[in-house]
Amino acid sequence: MTTFTVPTREQVSENNQVVFDNLQKALGFVPNLYAFIGNSKNGLERYLAYQTAKSTLTNKEKEAVNLIVSQVNECVYCQSAHTVLGKMNGFSDEQLLDIRKGKATDAKLNALVQLASDITANRGKASQATIDNFFAQGYTNESLVDLNLLISDKVAMNFLHNLIKIPVDFPLAPAL
Incomplete structure (x- = not known):
């Protein structure tokens, strides 16, 4: 059975390390699900841009x-x-x-x-x-x-x- 682990800051790309640092500053921690997305060199930054895009919804x-x-x-x-x-x-x-x-x-x-x-x-x-x-x-x-x-x-x-x-x-x- 495959077991998935949450990567640490040191285990992700340099780009994602910067994103981790920004999340740490903004939230006080890096949520595990975001950290896991950090396994993708580009996925975390791409996802956060999508998630935080402007919307008509409050x-x-x-x-x-x-x-x-x-x-x-x-x-x-x-x-x-x-x-x-x-x-x-x-x-x-x-x-x-x-x-x-x-x-x-x-x-x-x-x-x-x-x-x-x-x-x-x-x-x-x-x-x-x-x-x-x-x-x-x-x-x-x-x-x-x-x-x-x-x-x-x-x-x-x-x-x-x-x-x-x-x-x-x-x-x-x-x-x-």
Whole structure:
């Protein structure tokens, strides 16, 4: 059975060592999943540029999407990381659990969460009712594109962690 390990700073390329240093300064540590991406000479920098690109979605909306997509994909690492980030963006513990269950009390956020869940669970084949509700809540075609790009970002990380199962270095998200 293949076992995957988290590389240290010294085990990654010089370019990734700089990225590790920047993550250390910004976050206080290099998350294990990012460190593993450091195995790719260009992957970490490319992924971080993609993840931090401008979007029409707010940080709070992005965290809601990250949570529901990670829940649908059963990725405990990303559920845990985005529970922490969700709290940092103003969600309560109860709201975070509700989002992971596929709902939000705010109608607009609820439409976003439901569409993100539907897209993820059905591999892009969301129901027309869910799509219509998304647009009825004020989202636009631009928002739809940004949502799909965000989902693709999170699916990539969910799949990577589900594949390699490296240790979760965030407080574990509560079970549903």
